[in-house]
Amino acid sequence: MDSCPWVLNKANLAKFHEEEWGHPVHDDNKLFEFLSLSVLAAGLSYETVLDKRDDLRLAFHDFEIDEVAQMSTEEVEELLSDKRMIRNKRKISAVVCNARVSREMRANGQTLDDFLWSYTGFRTIDNKWLHAEMIPEQTLLSRKISDEMHERGFVMVGPVLIYSFLETVGIVNDHLIDCQARIS
Incomplete structure (x- = not known):
């Protein structure tokens, strides 16, 4: 096997898998981008979000x-009529809300990076899965972080x-053991 099976020989998924997925991210805006892309992808394929990523970056001020925390109700409404967007008011509003919570955290002295990575002692959890079927959909860690994020207002x-977000930003390494893009 050359890569994780979810790549499915799709060019944009392969590039994302090899260059970004699972690479440790510590920049708050990049963490926020991946969190937002995960929210926007809910119920869709991640490929759909990657196809729209440039337009999403433009719409959500990179x-x-x-910048996102300051978006107005009018700006959200404009995005709902833009055919380049994922036109789901709940998702778009969630991105703005999550930016506001992230900004508030930072104002209170905690970065998104510190918050997320503190759960693992600032180290990647390096799983060694042989088969994709072994990878869980959620874990005690993801439930704990989810609960805390909800408590904070995300x-x-x-x-x-x-x-899925933790896998994307490299907090969890779920590249299969024989994947060429595996980060060790």
């Missing part, structure tokens, strides 16, 4: 937390979405 951050 996922700069402070929305649309259930434990399954959070587990």
Whole structure:
């Protein structure tokens, strides 16, 4: 096997898998971008979100937390009529809400990076799965982080979405053991 089976020989998924997925991320705006993409992808394929990623970056001010946190109701409404967007008011509103919570955390002295990585002692959990069927949809860790995020005011951050997000930002390494993109 050359890569994880979810790549499915799709160019944009392969590039994402090899260059980004599972690479440890510590930049708050990049963490926020991946959290937002996860929210926007809920119920869709991640490929759909990757196809729209450039347009999403434009619409959400390159996922700069402070910029997104200042988005108005009118801006959200405009995005709902833009055919380039994932036109789901709940998801778009969640991105804005999550930016506001992230900004508030930072104002209180805690970065998104510190918050998320503190759960693992600032180290990647390096799983050694042989088969994709072995990878869980959620874990005790993703449930714990999801609960804490909900308590802080984040929305649309259930434990399954959070587990996928943790894989994406390298907090959890779920590349299969024989994957060429495996980060050790």
